[in-house]
Amino acid sequence: MRLSQYFLPTLKENPTEAQIVSHRLMLRAGMIRQSAAGIYTWLPMGLRVLRNIERIVREEMDRAGAQEVLMPTIQSADLWRESGRYDAYGKEMLRIVDRHDREMLYGPTNEELITQIFRDNVRTYRELPRTLYQIQLKFRDEVRPRFGVMRGREFLMKDAYSFDVDYESAKKSYETMFNVYFKTFKRLGVTAIPMRADSGAIGGDLSHEFHILAETGESGVFYDVAYDDLMARDQVDLETVSKLYAATDEKHDPNHPDAPPPDRIRTARGIEVGQVFYLGTKYSKAMNLVLPGPDGAEIVPEMGCYGIGVSRLVGAIIEARHDDKGIQWPESIAPFQVGLINLKAGDAAVDAACEDLYAKLPSCLYDDRDERAGVKFADMDLIGLPWQVVIGPKGVAAGIVELKSRATGEKQELSVESALARLNS
Amino acid sequence: MRLSQYFLPTLKENPTEAQIVSHRLMLRAGMIRQSAAGIYTWLPMGLRVLRNIERIVREEMDRAGAQEVLMPTIQSADLWRESGRYDAYGKEMLRIVDRHDREMLYGPTNEELITQIFRDNVRTYRELPRTLYQIQLKFRDEVRPRFGVMRGREFLMKDAYSFDVDYESAKKSYETMFNVYFKTFKRLGVTAIPMRADSGAIGGDLSHEFHILAETGESGVFYDVAYDDLMARDQVDLETVSKLYAATDEKHDPNHPDAPPPDRIRTARGIEVGQVFYLGTKYSKAMNLVLPGPDGAEIVPEMGCYGIGVSRLVGAIIEARHDDKGIQWPESIAPFQVGLINLKAGDAAVDAACEDLYAKLPSCLYDDRDERAGVKFADMDLIGLPWQVVIGPKGVAAGIVELKSRATGEKQELSVESALARLNS
Structure with a gap:
């Protein structure tokens, strides 16, 4: 969605x-x-x-x-x-x-x-x-x-x-x-x-x-x-x-x-x-x-x-x-498993990377809005999906995405393939 | 069931x-x-x-x-x-x-x-x-x-x-x-x-x-x-x-x-x-x-x-x-796809054949009751599942089951494998 x-x-x-x-x-x-x-x-x-x-x-x-x-x-x-x-x-x-x-x-x-x-x-x-x-x-x-x-x-x-x-x-x-x-x-x-x-x-x-x-x-x-x-x-x-x-x-x-x-x-x-x-x-x-x-x-x-x-x-x-930032859904009942944040909607390379990942994630809410990163982070923490994937210009250039666990706050930089393997396992 | x-x-x-x-x-x-x-x-x-x-x-x-x-x-x-x-x-x-x-x-x-x-x-x-x-x-x-x-x-x-x-x-x-x-x-x-x-x-x-x-x-x-x-x-x-x-x-x-x-x-x-x-x-x-x-x-x-x-x-x-015998459900909304009729509940060979088929049919209502065949046929026609499979002593001896389409009334004698292939296709 x-x-x-x-x-x-x-x-x-x-x-x-x-x-x-x-x-x-x-x-x-x-x-x-x-x-x-x-x-x-x-x-x-x-x-x-x-x-x-x-x-x-x-x-x-x-x-x-x-x-x-x-x-x-x-x-x-x-x-x-x-x-x-x-x-x-x-x-x-x-x-x-x-x-x-x-x-x-x-x-x-x-x-x-x-x-x-x-x-x-x-x-x-x-x-x-x-x-x-x-x-x-x-x-x-x-x-x-x-x-x-x-x-x-x-x-x-x-x-x-x-x-x-x-x-x-x-x-x-x-x-x-x-x-x-x-x-x-x-x-x-x-x-x-x-x-x-x-x-x-x-x-x-x-x-x-x-x-x-x-x-x-x-x-x-x-x-x-x-x-x-x-x-x-x-x-x-x-x-x-x-x-x-x-x-x-x-x-x-x-x-x-x-x-x-x-x-x-x-x-x-x-x-x-x-x-x-x-x-x-x-x-x-x-x-x-x-x-x-x-x-x-x-x-x-x-x-x-x-x-x-x-x-x-x-x-x-x-x-x-x-x-204090919002909900932390258990995976079993989360409305979506993954929230995908596009840090620069409108940037062709970032959009393409996001679209590609979005197509491969069966239960994903994709924040494709033209909003500030801060607003997107806050909304995503608020709604509390178990996993967040953040994609921005630097990551796209380096071929990596950031994966964050909402419950632990733990962040990892991963290749797109590794992130997908983790999320779809 | x-x-x-x-x-x-x-x-x-x-x-x-x-x-x-x-x-x-x-x-x-x-x-x-x-x-x-x-x-x-x-x-x-x-x-x-x-x-x-x-x-x-x-x-x-x-x-x-x-x-x-x-x-x-x-x-x-x-x-x-x-x-x-x-x-x-x-x-x-x-x-x-x-x-x-x-x-x-x-x-x-x-x-x-x-x-x-x-x-x-x-x-x-x-x-x-x-x-x-x-x-x-x-x-x-x-x-x-x-x-x-x-x-x-x-x-x-x-x-x-x-x-x-x-x-x-x-x-x-x-x-x-x-x-x-x-x-x-x-x-x-x-x-x-x-x-x-x-x-x-x-x-x-x-x-x-x-x-x-x-x-x-x-x-x-x-x-x-x-x-x-x-x-x-x-x-x-x-x-x-x-x-x-x-x-x-x-x-x-x-x-x-x-x-x-x-x-x-x-x-x-x-x-x-x-x-x-x-x-x-x-x-x-x-x-x-x-x-x-x-x-x-x-x-x-x-x-x-x-x-x-x-x-x-x-x-x-x-x-x-x-x-005049009952309902004829379309497959898309049928409560079960198949009704399995055991013609001689209590007969070890017939029971075994029914149990075997039942285990292999994901959407099956199995009439395992100790009732007359006529009652079972009438009930199965009444509730109107798209397919009926009938198993009795003669069929078991010959290695065949009867498959009936509720909508057309058409009956076929088939091997268990052929019936399964047809029903699970």
């Missing part, structure tokens, strides 16, 4: 409405624009990142055997009356009356609808275990939407639901999703520590929140230093994690029997980006989801639900990966 | 609520389920088709230089007051009041929002021409939703908007989109005839509706027989099309100066799946989108809008491509 053609309205100044760094950077880097309180349009650069995150989440869900569906955003209030949540949900639920005076709502979550689909379409326990998921817009009418996409009202979420014949099987489904989350966050280039979470009125100890560590995190988190090693692994199992203490400030209790001594506790800030939750039969029972079981007797499936805040992750990853 | 593991609740009987064939087949083939009037959940098989259509639409838009954004579904009523459409739109607009008593709405279309984004983020005519698009949910509160996804309330639509400095440039943008539509529908495996459409209060002759021909189409259409040749071409230009008569029953006038003699008119039924529309300055003027122009004087950009009904297309393509 040529920057001269790209719809990328970057801002030089910090927008006053943005209180946290990810919100500031997403506005400045031309990724999003607010259209109403807590409601955003994703511009091309932001949408690329959002789609990359979505793709990784989808790939890991599919790999684990979950199957994708797409539920509608607008749901019937009657459905939510079956579970008792229509009255219980409160003002965060966006309630709607349609032209025929039917009460509807914009789904803040989908336990009711997925349970209905299961109830209407599954005939035997033999179809279990089954995990269905979707990546779909949700709406929660936050009283004070803020922090950009981190706490918006309309947001994109992956929500998954598992159905099992009994608790043992449900626990396996939970473990599978736990592993999926660990792998997913690793691929997204961030550390997300699973914390034991409140499982509320349902009881049981099967609920974890995944928190990305970031200075600007909304929650204080406290965790065993052993996590540092654990999170570096390629895979962890639920049992190992369950032995280690980790809690958000709401749950933290230094006197808890599992809490390690103070010198083995790390204190940090965290952003919740995912939650896995064993639901038991709360919804299946309330909504009369009953199936003939193995021995002819009826069973009430055990459910679990598993959320990842897809749009929130864009902000959370920026909170974890930025410096 | 193994059918035994797949969430595919097919129905043997025709659902009574479905009045047209695509709705019946989408329900029977386990593609969708209704969750409220005119509101559907896409099950895994249906979602695959929807995503395939979305992908082709996106590829053709990107290839033409349009850039993708994602606008929110919930918009502010104030924005629609700027254009005067908030009061004008009527009951099809789903109006919402949020917790702070602000008037909001679920976007039925997005001219206002895109114009606002342009107004706030574009500073000079030099950024024109520009075409932005999104593939996003819309909601229109139809008084009588029916025909499944063909006339639903919540639906997926591609909507694009072009901005140009003057009429000549706007006409070029229109032509570009016209060509995109021709290519897109061709790739989707259907004939969609562009018909001159009413451009309403805006005036001018620049509006075309694209209609897929299908017996169950909602509109009568009348067109010059010359279209038969024209639609077979790889590309057509707007000028050629503009010389040929084509009109829906609402617009048809046999005495129109452009109308050919009766023996050169074809009469058919059509389903509208896309529309291209020159808007002029209707929205840019109303919403005060003004830019410094080439000679320093201000310009008011000329706009166009371009819609494709992505979810509607799933139904429309089925209307055009089915027989």
Whole structure:
């Protein structure tokens, strides 16, 4: 993509409405624009990142055997009356009356609808275990939407639901999703520590929140230093994690029997980006989801639900990966892998060298604008592509380009061939 | 995908609520389920088709230089007051009041929002021409939703908007989109005839509706027989099309100066799946989108809008491509390319032959169920994958499989190698 053609309205100044760094950077880097309180349009650069995150989440869900569906955003209030949540949900639920005076709502979550689909379409326990998921817009009418996409009202979420014949099987489904989350966050280039979470009125100890560590995190988190090693692994199992203490400030209790001594506790800030939750039969029972079981007797499936805040992750990853110049995208979700800077647009030799390289880089944003070098450097650092290639008259004469890593700042002078080999490897 | 593991609740009987064939087949083939009037959940098989259509639409838009954004579904009523459409739109607009008593709405279309984004983020005519698009949910509160996804309330639509400095440039943008539509529908495996459409209060002759021909189409259409040749071409230009008569029953006038003699008119039924529309300055003027122009004087950009009904297309393509046994998917959007039927699940040799082939087919739905052959044949015809491979004990003994084309019904006995060569070519 040529920057001269790209719809990328970057801002030089910090927008006053943005209180946290990810919100500031997403506005400045031309990724999003607010259209109403807590409601955003994703511009091309932001949408690329959002789609990359979505793709990784989808790939890991599919790999684990979950199957994708797409539920509608607008749901019937009657459905939510079956579970008792229509009255219980409160003002965060966006309630709607349609032209025929039917009460509807914009789904803040989908336990009711997925349970209905299961109830209407599954005939035997033999179809279990089954995990269905979707990546779909949700709406929660936050009283004070803020922090950009981190706490918006309309947001994109992956929500998954598992159905099992009994608790043992449900626990396996939970473990599978736990592993999926660990792998997913690793691929997204961030550390997300699973914390034991409140499982509320349902009881049981099967609920974890995944928190990305970031200075600007909304929650204080406290965790065993052993996590540092654990999170570096390629895979962890639920049992190992369950032995280690980790809690958000709401749950933290230094006197808890599992809490390690103070010198083995790390204190940090965290952003919740995912939650896995064993639901038991709360919804299946309330909504009369009953199936003939193995021995002819009826069973009430055990459910679990598993959320990842897809749009929130864009902000959370920026909170974890930025410096004072801008964003530092992990390669896995970068909108482009390479930013190519032409130091002298209009100079025939430099233009030719840039065009040549541009044609050979499959994921490149080429700054071909007639702008000062300083502006180009600043914009490129701001948008945070993993690699920058700088080409100017001197380099062209000497047959070299400068390759810079955005994350480390490390610069190298290389032949065009070596740079290409490095970038396309 | 193994059918035994797949969430595919097919129905043997025709659902009574479905009045047209695509709705019946989408329900029977386990593609969708209704969750409220005119509101559907896409099950895994249906979602695959929807995503395939979305992908082709996106590829053709990107290839033409349009850039993708994602606008929110919930918009502010104030924005629609700027254009005067908030009061004008009527009951099809789903109006919402949020917790702070602000008037909001679920976007039925997005001219206002895109114009606002342009107004706030574009500073000079030099950024024109520009075409932005999104593939996003819309909601229109139809008084009588029916025909499944063909006339639903919540639906997926591609909507694009072009901005140009003057009429000549706007006409070029229109032509570009016209060509995109021709290519897109061709790739989707259907004939969609562009018909001159009413451009309403805006005036001018620049509006075309694209209609897929299908017996169950909602509109009568009348067109010059010359279209038969024209639609077979790889590309057509707007000028050629503009010389040929084509009109829906609402617009048809046999005495129109452009109308050919009766023996050169074809009469058919059509389903509208896309529309291209020159808007002029209707929205840019109303919403005060003004830019410094080439000679320093201000310009008011000329706009166009371009819609494709992505979810509607799933139904429309089925209307055009089915027989009495079920759907006949074009390869370009088929949920899987091949359906593999194991005639004797449990027979070691047949199982082994099926497993071997399954492993070598990248896009295959393998019917490994313990069901009668008749059930498997019927289900496979119903879901309509382009190719069927049938493997039974006799074939295994003779080293052959049966390959059937769903569209033509043609069957061939082939060696496994020949079948693979054919399917993976």
